[in-house]
Amino acid sequence: MNAVEVWWARVDQAQAEFLNDLNAIEQERYARYRRDDDKARFLLGVTLVRRLVGERMSVPPASVVLDRSCRDCGKPHGKVRTAGVELSVSHSGEWVGLAIGTAPVGLDVERIDSRTDVDGVADMTLAPEELQELKRYDGIAKARAFTRYWTRKESLVKATEDGIGAGLCGVVVSSPDQPAAVVRWEGHDGPAQLVDVQTPDDDHLAALAVLSAEPPVVHVDQFRI
Ligand SMILES: CC(C)(COP(=O)(O)OP(=O)(O)OC[C@H]1O[C@@H](n2cnc3c(N)ncnc32)[C@H](O)[C@@H]1OP(=O)(O)O)[C@@H](O)C(=O)NCCC(=O)NCCS
Numbered sequence: 001m002n003a004v005e006v007w008w009a010r011v012d013q014a015q016a017e018f019l020n021d022l023n024a025i026e027q028e029r030y031a032r033y034r035r036d037d038d039k040a041r042f043l044l045g046v047t048l049v050r051r052l053v054g055e056r057m058s059v060p061p062a063s064v065v066l067d068r069s070c071r072d073c074g075k076p077h078g079k080v081r082t083a084g085v086e087l088s089v090s091h092s093g094e095w096v097g098l099a100i101g102t103a104p105v106g107l108d109v110e111r112i113d114s115r116t117d118v119d120g121v122a123d124m125t126l127a128p129e130e131l132q133e134l135k136r137y138d139g140i141a142k143a144r145a146f147t148r149y150w151t152r153k154e155s156l157v158k159a160t161e162d163g164i165g166a167g168l169c170g171v172v173v174s175s176p177d178q179p180a181a182v183v184r185w186e187g188h189d190g191p192a193q194l195v196d197v198q199t200p201d202d203d204h205l206a207a208l209a210v211l212s213a214e215p216p217v218v219h220v221d222q223f224r225i
């Protein structure tokens, strides 16, 4: 079975004592974030990974061996990897998420931001048919529809580890009011599954991509500390 767990933690769940489980590279990255909420989101992401993977492997969180090397430049800011499971971390606004699966996964959560210049960003990230569809929406509904597009597309490029650098216009997904699906993905071969994921509140949207021929069975939960 293609089972995927998605865990959510709220940014105010971060506690200073979690820092004790971080390795030296993670401590250094934590120290470099200037804003408290960025620090908290990063710390919670690491904590979710270390605690949940540690539990599965029956090892203490601090002993979980993680590889964060970036595929592009080698620096430790890439997709987090560990032996035996596939992982994807995402953070935005109030929430930090972790997807754990057996096939490569990509999770993306975004807060719906009514101040975003939707038309400006959409021009650079949506395919012509998606832009056309977006014209049906106005105001906050438009911000919400765009965020739906964005999370679906970004989850796919996070699953492959390509990231958004190669552009999102060639990653074409279903309309925001339709079930999540890949319509066309230029340059990508191989199976991919796409689903919307329930977030704990209405201000955020999330999507999960899995590079597998089999649709995932997704279990969503909130992390209790
Ligand atoms: C990396 C990227 C996917 C992150 O997206 P985002 O919306 O800013 O942030 P999210 O919260 O959704 O995801 C962040 C997490 O994605 C993971 N991640 C980093 N690079 C990734 C990649 N190439 N593919 C998949 N996941 C990646 C990390 O685990 C990170 O969490 P961390 O804070 O624990 O390190 C996006 O910024 C991107 O594609 N950037 C372009 C490529 C780039 O800048 N590469 C680094 C410079 S060489």
Ligand SMILES: [Zn+2]
Binding pocket: 070, 071, 072, 073, 074, 075, 077
């Ligand atoms: Zn890099």
